[in-house]
Amino acid sequence: MSAGGPLLDAADLQVWIEGSHILQGVSFSMPGRGVTALLGRNGVGKTTTVKALLGLVPRTGRVDFDGADITAHPTHAIVARGIGYVPEDRGVFSALTVAENLRIAERRPGRHRYDLVHELFPEIGKRADQPAGTLSGGQQQMLAIGRALLNDNKLLIVDEPTKGLAPRVVREVADAVARAAKQVPVLLVEQNLSLVRRVADRTVVLDAGRVVHTGPALELLDDADRVRELLGVARTAAGPGGTDSAPSTSTAETAEGRRPA
């Protein structure tokens, strides 16, 4: 990273898909520590932003990572600079064992941090010989995050890790993200505001393919009116044991508030 500069800087990212202008000039930066949460209602362009950063979709604009302009680099060269990506569907190979899923992710040359993965996620070590398809959703998510930590990455990008998971499992995944974030900065796409509240330091909010808000996570989450305006959620801090139901097109906050430090 350039001294004092951001780890990641996206400037004026524009993406067209099938004639639709999906990203309309997304600009934001994130520092080289902590969790930056990329938020927004369904369909506003969060996953497309991640894909644009990684060069997975054609885009215009500019992406700088770790002090270098990576805009023109192919995806394999971008991730080789030190980005671990956990896609929305986790990308776990069901028919392979846990150990094989890790082995296949080894990027060479480089250190492979099995010690770290097993320390953070002991369950993954215990289940090394189990087919990944037989893991629970939460365990698969840990495997996916562990796999991204295996290589000596400078940034993890984790796309909606709690999608489709039960509330109890969401807590496990929140723990996993928090553990990972102690090792490496995380760009987290997430709809579950309880998880965001618990792990995120900063937020970047998208709406209709543009960044409409950036700032400290709690500053946004504690402002119910702003949350409603930007994310379409009625409540921002549910009581213990409760669940907020939000419209399917909005960002939902579930029962858990930020844990005491």
Ligand SMILES: Nc1ncnc2c1ncn2[C@@H]1O[C@H](COP(=O)(O)OP(=O)(O)OP(=O)(O)O)[C@@H](O)[C@H]1O
């Ligand atoms: N391959 C594609 N073909 C057509 N439209 C697409 C494609 N990928 C994305 N889109 C459209 O682009 C818009 C943004 O999608 P994107 O997945 O980036 O949103 P998102 O904010 O991540 O949504 P979600 O929270 O539902 O995952 C949506 O309207 C989506 O339908």
